[in-house]
Amino acid sequence: FRIRRGAISYDSSDQTALFIRMLDVRLRSQTGYTLERQVSAEKSEKKVRHESTQRRQHCMLQKVGSWNFDIFLFERLSNGNSLVDLTFHLFSEYGLIKLFRLDLLKLRRFLVIVQEAYHSENPYHNALHAADVTQAMYCYLQEPQLSESLTSCDILLGLLAAATHDLDHPGVNQTFLINTNHYLASLYQNTSVLENHHWKSAVSLLRESGLLSHFPSEDRQCLETRLGSLILATDISRQNEYLSEFRTRLDRAELHMNNSQDRHFILQMALKCADICNPCRPWHLCKLWSHKVTEEFFNQGDIERRLNLDVSILCDRNSNSVAKIQIGFISFVVEPLFVEWARFSDTPLSHVMLGHMTSNKFNWTHLPQKDLRGTTQSTFS
Numbered sequence: 538f539r540i541r542r543g544a545i546s547y548d549s550s551d552q553t554a555l556f557i558r559m560l561d562v563r564l565r566s567q568t569g570y571t572l573e574r575q576v577s578a579e580k581s582e583k584k585v586r587h588e589s590t591q592r593r594q595h596c597m598l599q600k601v602g603s604w605n606f607d608i609f610l611f612e613r614l615s616n617g618n619s620l621v622d623l624t625f626h627l628f629s630e631y632g633l634i635k636l637f638r639l640d641l642l643k644l645r646r647f648l649v650i651v652q653e654a655y656h657s658e659n660p661y662h663n664a665l666h667a668a669d670v671t672q673a674m675y676c677y678l679q680e681p682q683l684s685e686s687l688t689s690c691d692i693l694l695g696l697l698a699a700a701t702h703d704l705d706h707p708g709v710n711q712t713f714l715i716n717t718n719h720y721l722a723s724l725y726q727n728t729s730v731l732e733n734h735h736w737k738s739a740v741s742l743l744r745e746s747g748l749l750s751h752f753p754s755e756d757r758q759c760l761e762t763r764l765g766s767l768i769l770a771t772d773i774s775r776q777n778e779y780l781s782e783f784r785t786r787l788d789r790a791e792l793h794m795n796n797s798q799d800r801h802f803i804l805q806m807a808l809k810c811a812d813i814c815n816p817c818r819p820w821h822l823c824k825l826w827s828h829k830v831t832e833e834f835f836n837q838g839d840i841e842r843r844l845n846l847d848v849s850i851l852c853d854r855n856s857n858s859v860a861k862i863q864i865g866f867i868s869f870v871v872e873p874l875f876v877e878w879a880r881f882s883d884t885p886l887s888h889v890m891l892g893h894m895t896s897n898k899f900n901w902t903h904l905p906q907k908d909l910r911g912t913t914q915s916t917f918s
């Protein structure tokens with residue numbers, strides 16, 4: 538009697554094989570399931586799940602101009618490709634692909650190498666921050682003062698600058714690079730070291746992708762120069778220079794959107810706002826960003842302590858708290874800028890942002906510690 542495991546036999550008189558085959562047939566009829574059917578069921582379930590994720594992502598993109606846009610949820614739905622998917626969508630929305638005769642493949646490839654040039658291990662300065670800034674920039678580009686006057690070149694620049702403004706950020710600030718004699722600090726003579734690096738990295742990826750290779754060289758040169766002027770404006774240590782110029786121009790009513798230099802200055806201020814707008818987002822989003830940026834600060838402080846360097850301001854986890862950092866940042870950096878932005882663009886969005894900023898500052902000041910803790914995901918998942 539041969540021990541038999543399967544129902545396949547080459548001996549038609551083999552009664553055992555016949556018995557197993559009958560058993561298998563009855564089993565199939567009872568459970569209706571075979572291995573093949575199980576695998577194909579899992580495959581189609583996966584396909585349905587993927588299609589519903591794609592549908593949810595597409596549905597979110599219909600509301601990409603909403604200030605409550607949840608970039609953390611979008612990041613999950615886009616499987617970690619929010620910067621590529623969001624920026625590509627906005628290029629299409631504005632008709633930039635046709636207008637500038639952009640090659641679709643080169644555009645996609647450019648956006649992918651930009652997204653990959655961000656450090657995903659950074660808690661804050663990663664591609665998701667760039668996607669968040671790009672979405673905020675889009676909201677500002679849609680404001681009447683801008684949408685009624687910006688040229689397509691202004692819009693192309695605004696989106697490119699937002700997407701690339703923190704390219705290849707190392708997750709530490711300029712002070713750290715100078716104190717550790719990093720080659721970038723000497724390359725840029727300790728001046729806007731990171732912002733210069735972000736700009737030059739953006740230009741090199743633009744050239745590598747060939748995205749603008751069909752542009753006349755003087756147009757390409759002008760775009761690269763203006764891109765630098767926008768990215769260099771995000772150097773937070775120079776905030777007061779830009780802010781006092783903004784105030785002066787507003788006081789003297791010297792901002793005319795039919796003037797290209799004035800439009801460029803407003804794009805600089807729009808990018809600056811987009812770069813630090815996280816305290817003006819709804820509380821659940823603001824809280825997530827605050828914990829991420831603080832984690833990055835404290836990581837730097839831990840390394841400085843280990844290297845026996847002076848621990849940079851805001852980076853010492855032993856003498857700082859997320860709430861304390863946020864209250865200071867909102868009071869001395871965010872509020873002064875967004876008050877002037879609301880003077881320039883007196884719209885519902887500007888007042889919604891100031892409203893969130895005020896209530897978020899109240900939360901950081903008054904909520905009990907248990908309500909201020911960071912959550913890993915946005916609550917609206």
Ligand SMILES: Nc1ncnc2c1ncn2[C@@H]1O[C@@H]2COP(=O)(O)O[C@H]2[C@H]1O
Binds near residue numbers: 812815826827866
């Ligand atoms: N929520 C926040 N709290 C404190 N600092 C912030 C916050 N968001 C942005 N920043 C700081 O603002 C800076 C803007 O320029 P960077 O992105 O180079 O680095 C950013 C941080 O140092």
